[in-house]
Amino acid sequence: MRRLELPRTPVGIAYVLALAGTALTSILLAGALWARASTKPTVVLAGGHDAPRPVTPGVVPDTLAADVARDFVVTLENYVPATVEKNLAFLETRVAPEGVHGFARLAANLKKLVKESKQASQFLAEDPSSWKIIRDGARLEVILHGTRRIFVENALLEEARVAYRVAITPGEPTRNHPTGIQVSGFSVRVEQPEKGHGKNP
Numbered sequence: 001m002r003r004l005e006l007p008r009t010p011v012g013i014a015y016v017l018a019l020a021g022t023a024l025t026s027i028l029l030a031g032a033l034w035a036r037a038s039t040k041p042t043v044v045l046a047g048g049h050d051a052p053r054p055v056t057p058g059v060v061p062d063t064l065a066a067d068v069a070r071d072f073v074v075t076l077e078n079y080v081p082a083t084v085e086k087n088l089a090f091l092e093t094r095v096a097p098e099g100v101h102g103f104a105r106l107a108a109n110l111k112k113l114v115k116e117s118k119q120a121s122q123f124l125a126e127d128p129s130s131w132k133i134i135r136d137g138a139r140l141e142v143i144l145h146g147t148r149r150i151f152v153e154n155a156l157l158e159e160a161r162v163a164y165r166v167a168i169t170p171g172e173p174t175r176n177h178p179t180g181i182q183v184s185g186f187s188v189r190v191e192q193p194e195k196g197h198g199k200n201p
Contacts, residue, residue: 060170062133068181069142069166077123084114096169096182122149140168161192
């Protein structure tokens with residue numbers, strides 16, 4: 001059985017030390033790259049209404065919660081027959097798992113109503129200073145107000161001031177949804193209904 005003999009000359013010893021150093025460096029670098037790749041980002045930049053906002057996964061700041069709630073309601077309530085299905089399909093990607101079934105029923109009913117009546121809707125959100133953020137433990141809700149106008153065949157059927165209550169929950173950030181923030185539920189209350197005046201949108 002042959003024994004492995006280490007070089008005894010200065011050049012040979014230097015070669016062995018250099019080889020060992022290279023191998024150790026490669027192992028450390030691979031470990032560092034693996035650790036970086038497996039670590040979730042602590043902060044991401046999400047688009048806000050006025051400027052990008054830094055977001056820590058799992059933490060929803062008030063300003064971003066308000067932005068998400070507003071975008072959800074505006075997309076839901078601003079539609080014409082040609083856009084309602086596209087809007088609802090997008091909103092389905094922003095609904096939390098616990099709210100999927102309820103939203104699917106709402107979407108099916110709305111699409112049927114729009115198809116049969118040619119209904120259109122317009123929503124004008126009020127100034128954010130009138131909105132309210134509610135935090136109670138893990139619960140986070142945004143209450144926002146605005147004016148909703150319902151049209152049928154281009155005639156104004158109803159105009160009303162409405163209040164939306166939107167429940168917000170953190171989710172897993174993805175490439176298509178950088179913040180990961182989702183809507184787990186919502187409700188709407190008509191505050192000041194007015195009959196239509198036959199105006200066109």
